[in-house]
Amino acid sequence: MDEQLTLAQTHPLTLGGQTVAEYVWRPHVPNTLSPRPFLHPVRTLAGTSVTEAMPPDHLHHLGVSLAVPDAGGANFWGGRTYVRGKGSVPLPNHGVQRHHRWDARGDSVLAHELHWIGPDGAALLRERRRIAARPVDDRAWALDFRFSLQNLTPEPLVISSPGAKGRTGAGYGGFFWRARRGLRTVTILGPGVSGVERLHGSTAPWLALRATGPEPWTLVFIDAAGQGDPWFVRGGDYVGVGPALAWSEPLTAAPGEGPRRRIITVVADGDLGPRSIEGLVEAVAASPAPREA
Structure with a gap:
């Protein structure tokens, strides 16, 4: 992984002169x-550090990213593809998100246009992405x-998931x-509730990961625009969180249209x-x- 990141092109996000994240805008991965x-x-x-990239259990997990298992038949998630009736199988259908x-491109705000390219080289989606680092208090930033x-x-383009295909x-x-x-223990919290079993698939307005042990930390994921997407949550074999675009039903985008989303994550020291x-x-x-870029 270190070699892959060394060959990539990155841009730091900073607050008050301190680097709080590295944005790998031109990756070098398989x-x-x-x-x-x-x-x-x-x-x-x-x-x-509160992210992992290319961990041995899921090499296609890349820190914080925008990843979709199926957009127009192309895999923008990485790894195997879920096929109804067959399970997860390796297919030559991987796409790439390419910086355009x-x-x-500032210290604390990055905004760019990307093109989502299918395995045949055709552009399927145009994305406009904006990432900003925001101060919160002396223990946290967002x-x-x-x-x-x-x-x-x-033609209409279908964004899908294994869940929308029966898994x-x-x-x-x-x-x-x-x-x-x-080496930490991570618990998962929501408004008045806790535990993966109660928050996985829920539409809570926020969800938090609380890591106790050495160098404790807390991550709070906030549905900033009230979109109400169900939360995908894992806390057993690995720890991961994300609001799902196509939880149990596919999302269909008409030509020239598509989803818009916003999520704010508070990154804090301490449990x-x-x-x-x-x-x-x-x-x-x-x-x-x-301010808008």
């Missing part, structure tokens, strides 16, 4: 991982991630954060309790959004 820009490492203000042009997708084909609970696809657990987490959610909601 085609079977569905190459795409991603954030890694993402760090707390104390410098603790920058709209903004990653403001928004994107819009536009179908470039002349219960596997509706992943969209913004996805692979968290670094290490924060429910009251502190709710305070961070309120602080982010009350703070002004960064």
Whole structure:
């Protein structure tokens, strides 16, 4: 992995002169991982890394990225493809998200246009992505991630997932954060509830990962625009979170149309309790959004 990241082109996100994340905008990874820009490492203000990229259990998990298992038949998630009646099988259908042009490239705000290219070289989607690092308080900062997708084909384009193809609970696809657990114990919280079994598939307005142990941290994922996408949550074999674009039904984009989403993730030092987490959610909601790029 180190060699892959060394060969990639990156841009730091900084707050007050401190690098809080590296944005790998031109990655150098195998085609079977569905190459795409991603954030890694993402760090707390104390410098603790809270992301993993290309972990041995799922090489196609790339820190924080926008990944879709099936868009117009192309795999933009990486790894195997789920086929109804056959399960997950290796297919030569991997796409790539390719940087097209920058709209903004500053210390704390990045915005660019990307093209989602299928395995045959055809452009399926145009994406406009904006990523901003926002201060919260002396223990936390927030990653403001928004994107819009536009179908470039002349026909309706279907965005799907294994969950939409019959694999219960596997509706992943969209913004996805692979968290670094290490030697810590991670618990998953929502408003008034806790545990994967209660939050996986829920439409809670926020969801938090609380890591206890050495160099503890807390991540709070906030549905900033009230989109209501179900949460895909894993906390057993690995730790990962993301709101799902096509949880149990495919999403169809008409020509020239497509989904728009925004999620804010608070990155905090310490294993924060429910009251502190709710305070961070309120602080982010009350703070002004960064100016549009």
